[in-house]
Structure formats: structure tokens, C-alpha cells
Amino acid sequence: MNKKMALKDFEETEAALTEKSSDKKKSKKKESSKKRKESEIEEEEERSETSSELGEPVNLKSEKEKKKKKKAKVEPEAGVEEQERGESEHPNAVSRFRISVPLREKLKSKGIESLFPIQAMTFDMVLDGSDLVGRARTGQGKTLAFVLPILESLTNGPTKASKKTGYGRAPSVLVLLPTRELAKQVHEDFDVYGGAVGLTSCCLYGGAPYHAQEFKLKKGIDVVIGTPGRIKDHIERGNIDLSSLKFRVLDEADEMLRMGFVEDVELILGKVEDANKVQTLLFSATLPSWVKHISTKFLKSDKKTIDLVGNEKMKASTNVRHIVLPCSSSARSQVIPDIIRCYSSGGRTIIFTETKESASQLADLLPGARALHGDIQQSQREVTLAGFRSGKFMTLVATNVAARGLDINDVQLIIQCEPPRDVEAYIHRSGRTGRAGNTGVAVMLYDPRKSSVSKIERESGVKFEHISAPQPADIAKAAGVEAAETITQVSDSVIPAFKSAAEELLNNSGLSAAELLAKALAKAVGYTEIKSRSLLSSLEDHVTVVLEAGKPIYTPSFAFGVLRRFLPEEKVELVKGMALTADGNGAVFDVPVADLDLFRSGADNAANVSLEVLKQLPPLQEREQSRGRFGGGGRGGFGGRGGNRFSGGRGGGFSDRRNDRFSGGFRGSKGRGGGNRW
Numbered sequence: 318m319n320k321k322m323a324l325k326d327f328e329e330t331e332a333a334l335t336e337k338s339s340d341k342k343k344s345k346k347k348e349s350s351k352k353r354k355e356s357e358i359e360e361e362e363e364r365s366e367t368s369s370e371l372g373e374p375v376n377l378k379s380e381k382e383k384k385k386k387k388k389a390k391v392e393p394e395a396g397v398e399e400q401e402r403g404e405s406e407h408p409n410a411v412s413r414f415r416i417s418v419p420l421r422e423k424l425k426s427k428g429i430e431s432l433f434p435i436q437a438m439t440f441d442m443v444l445d446g447s448d449l450v451g452r453a454r455t456g457q458g459k460t461l462a463f464v465l466p467i468l469e470s471l472t473n474g475p476t477k478a479s480k481k482t483g484y485g486r487a488p489s490v491l492v493l494l495p496t497r498e499l500a501k502q503v504h505e506d507f508d509v510y511g512g513a514v515g516l517t518s519c520c521l522y523g524g525a526p527y528h529a530q531e532f533k534l535k536k537g538i539d540v541v542i543g544t545p546g547r548i549k550d551h552i553e554r555g556n557i558d559l560s561s562l563k564f565r566v567l568d569e570a571d572e573m574l575r576m577g578f579v580e581d582v583e584l585i586l587g588k589v590e591d592a593n594k595v596q597t598l599l600f601s602a603t604l605p606s607w608v609k610h611i612s613t614k615f616l617k618s619d620k621k622t623i624d625l626v627g628n629e630k631m632k633a634s635t636n637v638r639h640i641v642l643p644c645s646s647s648a649r650s651q652v653i654p655d656i657i658r659c660y661s662s663g664g665r666t667i668i669f670t671e672t673k674e675s676a677s678q679l680a681d682l683l684p685g686a687r688a689l690h691g692d693i694q695q696s697q698r699e700v701t702l703a704g705f706r707s708g709k710f711m712t713l714v715a716t717n718v719a720a721r722g723l724d725i726n727d728v729q730l731i732i733q734c735e736p737p738r739d740v741e742a743y744i745h746r747s748g749r750t751g752r753a754g755n756t757g758v759a760v761m762l763y764d765p766r767k768s769s770v771s772k773i774e775r776e777s778g779v780k781f782e783h784i785s786a787p788q789p790a791d792i793a794k795a796a797g798v799e800a801a802e803t804i805t806q807v808s809d810s811v812i813p814a815f816k817s818a819a820e821e822l823l824n825n826s827g828l829s830a831a832e833l834l835a836k837a838l839a840k841a842v843g844y845t846e847i848k849s850r851s852l853l854s855s856l857e858d859h860v861t862v863v864l865e866a867g868k869p870i871y872t873p874s875f876a877f878g879v880l881r882r883f884l885p886e887e888k889v890e891l892v893k894g895m896a897l898t899a900d901g902n903g904a905v906f907d908v909p910v911a912d913l914d915l916f917r918s919g920a921d922n923a924a925n926v927s928l929e930v931l932k933q934l935p936p937l938q939e940r941e942q943s944r945g946r947f948g949g950g951g952r953g954g955f956g957g958r959g960g961n962r963f964s965g966g967r968g969g970g971f972s973d974r975r976n977d978r979f980s981g982g983f984r985g986s987k988g989r990g991g992g993n994r995w
């Protein structure tokens with residue numbers, strides 16, 4: 318169990334620290350610190366209960382609901398009682414930690430009066446000199462977990478005396494991150510909080526000119542933050558001296574190592590004169606076992622580990638409502654705007670695609686959306702992200718380049734266009750919402766013919782909520798309610814001008830007053846027609862039907878065979894998204910509305926066959942479950958399609974991925990690699 322693990326780690330650490338120290342003051346601090354930890358562990362327990370409260374359905378949130386939602390904000394891993402206790406009594410109040418006044422004031426100005434659990438649990442360890450592996454779910458404040466104790470150590474703590482000073486000073490801190498955007502974000506934190514205690518920082522990443530970076534390094538700097546590629550380049554150019562480092566931080570460590578930059582990271586980390594005099598900290602929301610293994614290479618053997626996820630089943634954010642929705646790739650651009658309308662609560666949305674091309678294409682199709690990926694010039698990437706952060710536009714379509722670490726205010730909705738290749742990507746992408754105690758929604762689209770959600774579900778521990786695409790009629794209904802409200806606000810002064818036209822309509826249209834008003838409302842919110850949408854592939858002008866044949870249907874090819882008994886081949890080929898019901902008695906598929914009567918009458922005339930239109934999807938067999946059966950299927954689209962995305966030799970080690978996924982975004986300036994997807 319997570320809590321147990323966290324407690325165990327903490328107790329081990331406590332014991333070690335207590336042994337070391339004979340200082341009374343220190344042990345007092347530890348005593349209060351221990352109390353803090355115990356209450357945090359209770360909070361963890363409370364937290365897992367409160368998470369289920371986030372499951373209420375979201376539907377075109379009114380302002381009122383939004384406000385309510387804001388009020389529902391809870392501190393990560395903290396219970397309601399905790400909030401009621403008031404900041405000053407908070408067990409993790411900033412004032413209870415060895416945080417100096419300028420930092421405390423800066424934190425206060427940012428609205429931070431108490432530390433989040435990962436920060437509280439690691440603060441003393443880092444300040445007292447330990448190497449550390451830290452893991453907490455997305456959005457729980459891992460950045461300040463290293464920023465605060467590092468700054469405190471350099472200004473008032475153990476590394477103060479040996480820290481370099483003066484013009485041309487070599488950096489004391491090096492922070493490595495996997496993406497440029499993330500490096501910039503972490504740099505901003507060091508800038509804000511470091512600035513408060515007189516420490517300077519700079520950010521080194523690819524795609525930006527060298528000379529400004531070189532100038533800053535020459536002048537002397539305390540904290541260097543950057544991506545491994547550019548930092549390595551600066552080292553090779555002799556611009557940066559890492560010999561007097563006091564801290565090395567690997568943020569999103571698993572991603573950096575997965576990218577195949579182990580050698581670069583190793584080379585960079587190896588540039589310290591005496592590794593024993595450097596503290597190394599490694600953070601991520603996901604720490605696959607191979608990362609833990611690798612960490613032994615970089616971190617001292619007596620390192621501490623604080624793992625707030627541990628062996629807990631649920632690895633993804635518990636503040637997020639996790640939803641899956643069947644949708645074919647061709648229907649995406651129609652369905653996504655409705656998902657945004659229904660689930661974004663008027664906030665920002667990030668849509669993740671698997672490739673750079675599809676990010677650009679989708680951004681072009683969605684009104685008011687912009688793309689962010691590795692093929693976009695760095696300067697434009699920065700403009701785009703700044704525009705999204707400031708609310709200039711509300712929908713960002715991105716590749717995994719935006720999956721990690723980005724902390725953007727009011728991102729309410731994440732849409733993943735298809736299941737990602739690894740569970741880590743799911744965890745980090747969905748973690749762009751529901752941050753710092755806020756709630757959010759993550760919708761993952763999948764094409765039941767091509768992909769399955771069960772692997773992600775199993776590995777992330779998420780229990781997905783299965784929904785169908787919002788029906789245009791539902792969305793229109795909600796819009797109608799809003800329109801009715803606005804109509805009551807229209808001044809009576811308009812009546813004389815429109816009354817005679819209204820009376821004429823009423824007399825001649827053959828419609829009732831309510832029907833005519835309904836049309837007027839529809840027109841007022843931009844509807845002249847409402848189409849239905851199928852449940853399986855979310856296609857307009859299609860309906861979803863279930864076929865039964867008087868005996869179990871074991872394979873899609875059998876279902877196609879039944880259809881061929883009463884339909885011509887060209888009609889059978891119109892069938893979309895064939896899936897089998899979980900009970901094995903039926904086949905579910907989409908057909909064009911225009912052909913529904915033909916399908917129905919054919920079924921009526923065939924022996925033992927029934928065909929019914931569905932309003933809701935019944936439980937279906939997962940694609941994985943029926944793997945092997947789909948291959949020999951009918952001509953309706955299964956033969957040889959799309960293999961099993963999850964079982965075929967992808968994944969595995971990380972070094973072979975180097976050029977596959979990152980060369981565009983991460984090492985863009987060098988143009989390394991070919992099949993770059995991000």
C-alpha cells in the first residue's frame with residue numbers, strides 16, 4: 318500500500334536521521350516533522366475516499382456550477398477537515414519548516430501557505446543533505462519539492478559556505494528536464510523563488526540562440542536548468558563548468574532516460590569533481606522499475622525514497638474523471654467540439670494526438686485551436702504556449718511534447734485521440750488537468766476496431782467510465798435552456814416590431830406556439846437541423862444496431878455472414894465498427910440512417926434474425942478479448958487491420974527509441990533521427 322510504503326520510507330529515514338543527530342533542536346524539528354508525516358498519511362487515506370466524489374456527471378456547466386466546482390478544490394491528498402482547520406494550524410504550514418522569511422513571503426504572495434505532502438515529506442531530507450527519489454501523482458507540487466530546499470540549502474543551509482560567489486561563478490545547481498517547455502516552466506519557478514533570496518538562474522534549451530545563453534553563463538549563475546542536448550553542447554563548447562555543483566536534479570527522470578539520453582545524462586552528471594559532494598534528486602509521477610534500477614547509478618547508496626504512489630493500484634491522478642469513448646478517426650473532428658462543449662466547463666482543453674501531422678491537421682479543423690509539436694519552430698512554440706496560458710485561445714492540440722510536467726492554469730479537459738503506447742503517457746497526459754487539488758476530466762477516444770483500452774486500464778489502475786459521444790440533440794437541448802434564459806432578458810421594446818410576423822407564422826405554419834418558439838430558440842443558438850450520431854464510431858447520419866442470430870455470435874465474420882444472408886454485398890460493406898456484445902449473443906455495428914429500413918426489412922424476413930436500433934451501447938467484448946477472431950472477418954473492415962497495438966514488439970528498452978520519438982522536439986536543432994512523432 319502506498320501509505321504503508323510512504324510510512325516505511327519515512328520511518329527508515331527518520332531512524333537514520335535520528336541516529337546521525339544529537340542536536341536537540343534538530344530532533345525537536347524531526348518530532349514535529351514526524352507528526353506532520355503521520356497526519357499526512359491519514360490525509361492520504363481520507364483522500365482516496367474523497368476521490369470518488371469527483372464522479373458527478375459534467376454537462377455544459379453553468380457559471381454557478383463552475384463556481385461550485387472551484388469551491389470543491391481540495392489540497393492534494395488532503396481531507397475536508399484539513400481545509401477547515403485553517404492555514405495557521407495546518408500541520409504542513411510553511412512556518413513550520415526551515416524556510417526563511419523572504420522565501421516564505423514569496424510563497425505567500427503566490428497563495429502558498431502550507432506545503433503539499435510530497436514537499437513536506439522531502440523538505441528536511443533534501444535540506445539535510447540526502448540524495449532522494451521522489452514520486453507523487455501529477456500536479457502535486459514536485460517542482461517546489463526540490464526548488465525550496467535547494468534554495469534554502471544554498472542561502473542558509475549546509476551548502477551556503479561552499480557555494481561559489483561573484484562574477485563568473487560556476488553554477489551550484491543543475492536541473493535536467495525532457496522538454497524545452499518544461500525547462501522554461503521550471504526556470505520560472507527558480508527565477509521567482511531564487512530571485513527572492515538573491516540567486517540567479519538561466520535556462521538552456523535547443524532551438525534558441527546560443528549567444529544569450531553563453532552570456533549568462535559567462536557572467537556567472539547559481540542555477541542552470543535545461544534539456545540534456547543543449548547542456549551537453551554547452552559543456553562541449555567549454556561554456557559551462559559543472560565542477561562545483563552542489564545539486565543535480567533529474568525531473569521527469571523516466572522520460573529523459575526513456576528517450577535514450579542515458580549517455581548524455583551520464584556525461585553531464587559525470588562532470589562534477591567529487592560526486593560525493595553533490596546531492597542528486599530524481600523526481601517523477603511515474604517510476605518504472607528500470608528507472609529505479611538506473612537511479613542506483615546516479616544516486617548515493619544511502620538515498621531516501623519517498624513514493625506517494627507506491628504499489629497503489631491507481632497510478633493516475635485521483636482528481637481526474639477518466640472517461641473512454643468509442644470514436645473512429647474520421648469522426649474525431651466532429652465529435653471533439655461537442656466533447657469540449659460538454660466537458661470543458663468553459664476552461665482550457667488540451668488534445669493529444671500520436672503524431673505531429675495529426676496534431677497540425679486537427680488544429681486546422683477545430684475552430685480556435687492551435688498546434689504544438691516538435692516540428693514547429695521553437696519561437697512559435699513559445700508564442701503558442703504563451704497564448705494558451707494567457708487564454709488567447711482555449712484549445713491546444715499537442716503531441717507528447719506537452720504531456721509531461723506542463724502546469725497550465727484552468728486546463729479542465731484532456732482529450733486523447735487514441736490510447737497512447739505506454740501507460741506512463743496516459744498518466745502524464747491526463748495529469749495536465751486536475752492539478753494542485755483542482756478537478757478535471759480526461760476523455761480518451763478509441764476505435765473499437767483498432768485499439769483496446771484494457772491495457773491502459775489495467776496498468777494505470779484507472780476504472781474507466783464508458784460513455785458514447787454526446788448526441789447533438791443533447792447539446793442542443795442544453796443550449797436551448799441557455800437561449801430561453803437570454804430571451805427573457807430581451808426588452809419588451811422589440812415586441813411591436815416582430816409581433817405581426819410572429820402572428821402570421823402562428824396562423825399559417827401549422828405549428829403550435831411552443832413548436833414555433835422552439836424553432837426560434839434553435840435558430841437563435843445557431844441550429845437549423847440536428848443530426849443523430851452513432852454510438853460506436855460517433856458518425857453523423859449513422860445509427861447503431863444490435864444483430865442477434867438465435868445463437869451465440871463468436872466472431873465478427875459470423876455476423877457478416879448472417880448479414881450477407883439478407884443483404885447485398887455493397888450494403889454489408891457499409892457496416893462500420895463491428896463489435897461483439899460481452900454476453901456473446903449479439904453483434905453491434907453502425908449503419909447509415911438512409912439504409913436502416915433496408916437492414917430492418919432484411920432482418921425481418923430472415924429466419925431467427927433480429928435487428929434493433931440501440932440508444933445505449935451494451936457491454937462489449939474488448940478487442941484484445943476477441944483477438945485472433947477479428948482477423949478472418951468479413952469484408953466490413955477487419956481483415957488484416959491494425960494489428961494489436963499493445964502486444965506487438967514495441968515498448969521494451971528505451972535506447973532504441975531515441976530517434977523514434979524525440980528528435981524533432983527535443984533535439985530539434987540537430988535534426989537527429991527519422992521517424993520522429995512528436
Ligand SMILES: Nc1ncnc2c1ncn2[C@@H]1O[C@H](COP(=O)(O)OP(=O)(O)OP(=O)(O)O)[C@@H](O)[C@H]1O
Pocket residue numbers: 428429430431432433436453454455456457458459460461601602721722723724748749752753
Ligand atoms: N504547497 C502548495 N500550495 C498550493 N499550490 C501549490 C503548492 N505547491 C505547488 N503548488 C501548485 O501546484 C501546481 C502543480 O505543481 P507541479 O507542477 O510542481 O506538480 P508536479 O507534481 O510536478 O506535476 P507533474 O507530475 O505533472 O509534473 C502548480 O501550479 C504549483 O504552483
